Amino acid sequence: MKISNGVNIETIRHSLTHILAYAVQELYPGTKFGIGPAVEELRFSSRFANARAIENGFYYDFDLPRALTPEDLPEIEKKMREIIKKNLEFRIKNVEINEVKKIFKDQPYKLELIDELKEKKVKCYETGKFIDLCKGPHVKSTKEINPDGFCLTKIAGAYWRGSERNPMLTRIYGIAFKTKKELLNFLKAKAEAEKRDHRLLGQKLELFSFDEEVGAGLPLWHSKGTILRKIIEDYLYKELTSQGYQWIISPHIGKLDLWKTSGHWELYRENMYSPIKIDEEEYMLKPMNCPFHVKIYKTKIRSYKELPIKYAELGTVYRYEKSGVLHGLIRVRGFTQDDAHIWCTPEQLSTELTKLLKHGFKILKTFGFKDYDIYLSTRPEKYAGTLKGWEKATNVLKYVLEKLKLKYQIDPGGGVFYGPKIDIKIKDSLGRPWQCTTIQVDFNLPEKFNMNYIAKSGRKQRPIMIHRALIGSVERFVGVLLENYAGALPLWLSPIQVWIIPVGTRHKKYAKEVTKKLSDSEARWELKNENETVSKKIREGELQKIPYLLVVGDKELKAKSVRVRSKNKDLGPMSLTKFIKKIKLEIGNKK
Amino acid sequence: MKISNGVNIETIRHSLTHILAYAVQELYPGTKFGIGPAVEELRFSSRFANARAIENGFYYDFDLPRALTPEDLPEIEKKMREIIKKNLEFRIKNVEINEVKKIFKDQPYKLELIDELKEKKVKCYETGKFIDLCKGPHVKSTKEINPDGFCLTKIAGAYWRGSERNPMLTRIYGIAFKTKKELLNFLKAKAEAEKRDHRLLGQKLELFSFDEEVGAGLPLWHSKGTILRKIIEDYLYKELTSQGYQWIISPHIGKLDLWKTSGHWELYRENMYSPIKIDEEEYMLKPMNCPFHVKIYKTKIRSYKELPIKYAELGTVYRYEKSGVLHGLIRVRGFTQDDAHIWCTPEQLSTELTKLLKHGFKILKTFGFKDYDIYLSTRPEKYAGTLKGWEKATNVLKYVLEKLKLKYQIDPGGGVFYGPKIDIKIKDSLGRPWQCTTIQVDFNLPEKFNMNYIAKSGRKQRPIMIHRALIGSVERFVGVLLENYAGALPLWLSPIQVWIIPVGTRHKKYAKEVTKKLSDSEARWELKNENETVSKKIREGELQKIPYLLVVGDKELKAKSVRVRSKNKDLGPMSLTKFIKKIKLEIGNKK
Numbered sequence A, B: 001m002k003i004s005n006g007v008n009i010e011t012i013r014h015s016l017t018h019i020l021a022y023a024v025q026e027l028y029p030g031t032k033f034g035i036g037p038a039v040e041e042l043r044f045s046s047r048f049a050n051a052r053a054i055e056n057g058f059y060y061d062f063d064l065p066r067a068l069t070p071e072d073l074p075e076i077e078k079k080m081r082e083i084i085k086k087n088l089e090f091r092i093k094n095v096e097i098n099e100v101k102k103i104f105k106d107q108p109y110k111l112e113l114i115d116e117l118k119e120k121k122v123k124c125y126e127t128g129k130f131i132d133l134c135k136g137p138h139v140k141s142t143k144e145i146n147p148d149g150f151c152l153t154k155i156a157g158a159y160w161r162g163s164e165r166n167p168m169l170t171r172i173y174g175i176a177f178k179t180k181k182e183l184l185n186f187l188k189a190k191a192e193a194e195k196r197d198h199r200l201l202g203q204k205l206e207l208f209s210f211d212e213e214v215g216a217g218l219p220l221w222h223s224k225g226t227i228l229r230k231i232i233e234d235y236l237y238k239e240l241t242s243q244g245y246q247w248i249i250s251p252h253i254g255k256l257d258l259w260k261t262s263g264h265w266e267l268y269r270e271n272m273y274s275p276i277k278i279d280e281e282e283y284m285l286k287p288m289n290c291p292f293h294v295k296i297y298k299t300k301i302r303s304y305k306e307l308p309i310k311y312a313e314l315g316t317v318y319r320y321e322k323s324g325v326l327h328g329l330i331r332v333r334g335f336t337q338d339d340a341h342i343w344c345t346p347e348q349l350s351t352e353l354t355k356l357l358k359h360g361f362k363i364l365k366t367f368g369f370k371d372y373d374i375y376l377s378t379r380p381e382k383y384a385g386t387l388k389g390w391e392k393a394t395n396v397l398k399y400v401l402e403k404l405k406l407k408y409q410i411d412p413g414g415g416v417f418y419g420p421k422i423d424i425k426i427k428d429s430l431g432r433p434w435q436c437t438t439i440q441v442d443f444n445l446p447e448k449f450n451m452n453y454i455a456k457s458g459r460k461q462r463p464i465m466i467h468r469a470l471i472g473s474v475e476r477f478v479g480v481l482l483e484n485y486a487g488a489l490p491l492w493l494s495p496i497q498v499w500i501i502p503v504g505t506r507h508k509k510y511a512k513e514v515t516k517k518l519s520d521s522e523a524r525w526e527l528k529n530e531n532e533t534v535s536k537k538i539r540e541g542e543l544q545k546i547p548y549l550l551v552v553g554d555k556e557l558k559a560k561s562v563r564v565r566s567k568n569k570d571l572g573p574m575s576l577t578k579f580i581k582k583i584k585l586e587i588g589n590k591k
Helices: A009-027 A039-044 A070-085 A097-103 A108-116 A180-195 A198-204 A223-242 A256-262 A290-297 A346-366 A387-403 A474-485 A505-520 A534-543 A554-559 A576-588 B009-027 B039-044 B070-085 B097-103 B108-116 B180-195 B198-204 B223-242 B256-262 B290-297 B346-366 B387-403 B474-485 B505-520 B534-543 B554-559 B576-588
Strands: A051-054 A057-063 A091-096 A121-127 A130-133 A150-159 A168-176 A253-255 A276-278 A281-285 A309-318 A334-344 A372-377 A409-411 A421-427 A433-442 A464-473 A498-502 A525-527 A548-552 A561-566 A569-575 B051-054 B057-063 B091-096 B121-127 B130-133 B150-159 B168-176 B253-255 B276-278 B281-285 B309-318 B334-344 B372-377 B409-411 B421-427 B433-442 B464-473 B498-502 B525-527 B548-552 B561-566 B569-575
Touching: A009 A057, A009 A070, A009 A121, A009 A130, A009 A168, A070 A150, A091 A097, A097 A108, A097 A121, A108 A130, A150 A180, A168 A180, A198 A474, A223 A309, A223 A334, A223 A346, A223 A464, A223 A474, A253 A256, A256 A281, A256 A290, A290 A309, A290 A334, A290 A464, A334 A346, A334 A474, A346 A387, A346 A421, A346 A433, A346 A464, A372 A387, A387 A421, A387 A433, A433 A474, A464 A474, A498 A505, A498 A534, A505 A525, A505 A548, A505 A554, A505 A576, A534 A548, A548 A554, A548 A576, A554 A561, A554 A569, A561 A576, A569 A576, B009 B057, B009 B070, B009 B121, B009 B130, B009 B168, B070 B150, B091 B097, B097 B108, B097 B121, B108 B130, B150 B180, B168 B180, B198 B474, B223 B309, B223 B334, B223 B346, B223 B464, B223 B474, B253 B256, B256 B281, B256 B290, B290 B309, B290 B334, B290 B464, B334 B346, B334 B474, B346 B387, B346 B421, B346 B433, B346 B464, B372 B387, B387 B421, B387 B433, B433 B474, B464 B474, B498 B505, B498 B534, B505 B525, B505 B548, B505 B554, B505 B576, B534 B548, B548 B554, B548 B576, B554 B561, B554 B569, B561 B576, B569 B576
Parallel strands: A372 A409, A498 A525, A498 A548, B372 B409, B498 B525, B498 B548
Antiparallel strands: A051 A057, A057 A168, A091 A121, A121 A130, A150 A168, A253 A281, A276 A281, A309 A334, A334 A464, A372 A421, A421 A433, A433 A464, A548 A561, A561 A569, B051 B057, B057 B168, B091 B121, B121 B130, B150 B168, B253 B281, B276 B281, B309 B334, B334 B464, B372 B421, B421 B433, B433 B464, B548 B561, B561 B569
16 A cells, blocks of 8 residues: 655554544444544643654543453454545534534533633544544545554553543553554564663662652662662773862752852752751752852862863762653662863863863763764753853854764754753664763853962963763663663673572582682672572573573583583583683773 | 869859959959859850850850950959959858849849849859859859969850840850869860861861851862772772672652651651652651661562671761751761661571671771770660560670670660660770761561561561661761871871972973872872972971872982881882882781
């Protein structure tokens, strides 16, 4: 079947919500329908959001005469295909309000919506025997929809109009593309992505968890997750120290006054939590570390000889996110930035930015990321400082990107309130982009906090401030690593690198000897002494993504060797000395 | 002069406030006097606290006809000694209220106080020509006061009755003892303690600072302080990991419900800050880490085979302290505990406690502390759990202390709301005690959170929980270390261990070579390339308490050696190789 390529896929998805509702009407007479407002409203308002075209798909909410199970979906799909093949028109009707009420007299949810309308005429779309309140747009005819380009994916409960006080409706989800090939590719990628879902991996590998009573978006880091964080943080500590950064530590709360001075209270308040009262004064949980770093800079008179001054902190900040957008470690309410601030002279700015970009790429590469999307984000609607300052800052960022011959896109209005920025999204092994590095130029905070240094001339001068995070957030980065490697982290990042599996009781002593040697080489190991079969332990080790499984039995004991298994493959026997050499080398090379 | 030993030193100090006021009356006619209420009131109420016997001393507030300077103090002291030597009586007088008003008709501050009295007769004390409102008690005669046992120490401003809306008075401070020897010893110890004041050292050595706009009791850790913290934290990480602890990380806030379940909301609320609202729910800044650790324990079904489970966290907690008691790093509003929780079977409890105490002593000894005061703190007024549980827990703590033959004192009612504890106060080089280690047995939280493990029998059983911090708080411990070592930290703890000081420009290249070798040995160094004299750099290095100053000039360049200065002494030349060996050895030995 030939499909017009000109039709917008969003329009197709929206039209499919009507076809889905039509099919349900045919199959389950007596169904009460949720809604069918215009796609514009669907996209930009949550007011009527009980039926909508969503990313890659669509859904519709129903009050059904009987409960559905996933087994019912194929029948609905079949009915939808039948409807599509009838080449039915999507007819626009402008109906008098009284007439509309008659049409929907048996549809209480629709009537509720109609009652809220102020218009005298209501736009409806009719397709075959199905009519819905809707502003469109839609395909002209169902023949524009590929009957093999969609499928229904799941059933879920959803409160009418999102409120717990309303009845629970049944939401049916589907996805749709223009071609069957696109659909299959998407399903394949989705299955792959699901295997890599860091939330499931985090649970399976015992890295972290969330707890309802602790609060949404506040991760609890278990032992192995903490080891992983520590590996990343220790690496950053060494890497940044070698680049002349000084490490500092600041508190998690600070007086409201501080955030008033910094401008956060005026321009960033919606991301901040409500104040805490201490002795008649208000304190804020920090959404950023910057004002504290500024305060340390200001404890001394600074000379141009000291610049650039670079302060780094693994600072845990707390920012408001709506509960609906929270997503594992990727979007949380408290996260640890690999945050740093650099103060330099105007002459040093482009050099420092160049160094920063290069250093950022080096670090990302060490973790295995080599592909990026680069964005230059410009002045947002709410901003501090002067237009001239913004222009200057934006130009220097552009200059540096171009000097380094980096391809980049402009993200208009995507800057932070205090300055423009370069954002780097790393692409993972599935090509998915993840926001990590951010480098921001700021002429404003130094002004607000009256920061100075004594220039060569002996006069006071204002330093320029750079805010930057290279991996971004330790939490999110761990999430990205897990998704990228599907949990099978490179050796140097693996919380546990080796399992030693004695075949029988008589091999336990030698197994212990092996652990001793491994400890000397600083490898992280676990001895699997439980009374279970070797094959069960191997299976578990592979599920746990342990890089090396060393089985030791009679032969190994005799030969002072180990039988090595790695990445689901038996690598055969290896002398213990050789294995230790191999693993030390690999850890050193960050493999 | 013979002094009756029977007289209470507090009484002597209080009587000295009158003698001080008498002397001021003689020397500065027209002075308006602050107050002279009874010592009881002085001690237990801040209502009249403008004249009082304070720790080791006393003060009195005056509205003087002219401003005083410290140079005036000897004259006042002289006058006080003259008065004392007159052997004047302290006569009690009960005076009719109208009469009192006449006596103090020229003393507006006194009149203000008299107007507030409800009594018909007012108690006064008369000494020579000086009379004051006062409930006493006092010495019988000035001959009970040693004229060489006291001195005046300083002058400060103080608002009348502590309120900013009142006039600023002049407060004169003194200290007093029964004998001259005691006074001299105190002055000596005080001078020593002042040299060791960690707040001044923190500033001088650029370790940390506080900032009014950030908030009281919230330290900002500068680069060198952060290095020091990291050394301590890395040491603890290794030490605890070797003892089978698993490291975890928990958020800084948690839902109010969590603290209701744990009992903190009921029994620990006065130490907690006000709630933060997120999406209609209340969150608390954590005052303790325990509930989070419990949550991680509970993510799995636990077996007796896993016990004891030990979770450790360098967890930063926030507890309310009155602004008046905040003191540098010793008493702050946010601090990082070397916190851990151990869950074990009842059979394992005494073994685990014994191990803990021994391990605590080992750690404290590594930092140079070998003397302790040990306290067993029992059930407080507000407590959770049953009396039987408390008795059991207290008895096992006693048993362990006695088994280890440790001397201890009972601190009645000093336990935490959930259980009794052993507290260890380390004694520093001046013999001053500092609270560090705490080991607490808790039968309650496991109950409240319904914690279980599967016992050997296959049945569910409740684990026992131990809360413990060995160094206590990283912040306070850094304060204690600084006071103990007067800033001259042992080599392994010194943020910067070596300064390399080239004599002239032509030695800079060799100095750089020296730094290269030092880097290989992982020593922390700074190259002092500034254009200043060698002697100035040495003086500064000694003030900065740098353990080793290496001067390199012609001779050293030629001989590939360094001239070593340490602890204000010239140790002469040493081959570079030998110095590197020496410093590596010392760092390894934690010297």
